[in-house]
Amino acid sequence: MAVTLADITKLRKMTGAGMMDCKNALNEANGDFDGAMEIIRKKGKAIAAKREDREASEGCVLAAVNDGFAAIVALKCETDFVAQNKDFIALTQSILDAALESKPTDIEALKSMIVNGRPVSELIVDQSGITGEKMELGFYEFVSAPSTIFYIHPGNKLATIVGFNMPVEYQVARDVAMQVAAMNPIAVGRDDVPAEVVAKELEIAKEKAREEGKKEEMLDKIAQGRINKFFQEATLLEQAFVKEPKENIQQYLKSQNKDLTVTAFKRITLNAE
Incomplete structure (x- = not known):
């Protein structure tokens, strides 16, 4: 015919x-x-x-919230030209929408979810056939909390989600989400930093003190002081607030409500850092 x-x-x-x-x-x-x-x-x-051996280093990172559940999805491709394509962005959005609705617990569960009658993994393969580029679902992260916020940096290459222990005014929540984007903390507070990370930082601090000629009996005390500085730089609640460096994030939150705090956050970026 x-x-x-x-x-x-x-x-x-x-x-x-x-x-x-x-x-x-x-x-x-x-x-x-x-x-x-x-x-x-x-x-x-x-x-x-x-194209299995090709590198998919570009892509689209989107985030959103739905009734206390926040999610980030990163769909990866080979070139920024494809990453900026409206159909590619729309596919990323449809995958994110499905995640918000069904709340999958990991990326493999998200890949197997049905969107428009077909598994997400197959939709990605279809889009790869259309563009001729390797594509993959690079990242999926989520946070569940009494209150959540998301932030997408212009360009769709970086997004964050943050959970709070209680309802919070929008601008305050957004400030914290932008702080996570800008300062890339490794944990909410010092008690959330993995023990092996703390041990490594203490050892680095001791070795540096030795190189500076400090006495051996002083190394523990010096290292403890330096680990406190590490916590102030690397944990969200102790970081200086970008918009008002004279106070840290914990103090900023307490100024809004003495019981307000962050319960969790996630940050995904495709940018080189």
Whole structure:
């Protein structure tokens, strides 16, 4: 059966594939739309397999909240040109929307979720076939808390989510989410820093003191002072507030409500740091 321009246009709208790809798929499927879509999907799988060893270092990072549940999704690709494509961003958004609705507990569960009648993993392969680039679901993080906030930095390469122990005024919450974006803390407070990280920092501090010629019996005291400085730089609650460096984040929150604090945060970036 002859393939018409209307058929090609229709298939292109359905799949997002190029005009020639749609024409060739329709010809191969003898005008059958379901068959043509399957051909395009198989092409996507072939491209994905061929590009498996390529690096997907670009992409789109989006975040949102829904009734105390906040999520971040990062869909990765090879080039910024594709990352800025509206269909690629729309796919990232649809994956995020599905995460907000179903609250999967890990990235593998998110990949297997059904969106528009198909698993997320297959939708990504389809998009790979359309663009000709390797694509992968790079990151998925979530936070559940009585109150949550998200922040997406312009350019869709960096996003944060933060949970609080109680309702919080929007601008205050946003300030904290932007603090996480700007200062990249490793934990909420000093008690949340892994013990092995603390031990390593203490050892580094002792070694530095030795190199400075400090007496051996003074090393523990010196290292403890330096680990306190580490906590002030690396933990969210003790970091100096970017907008008002004379106070730290904990003091900023207490100025709003003496019981207000951060319960958790996540930060995802595709930028080199």
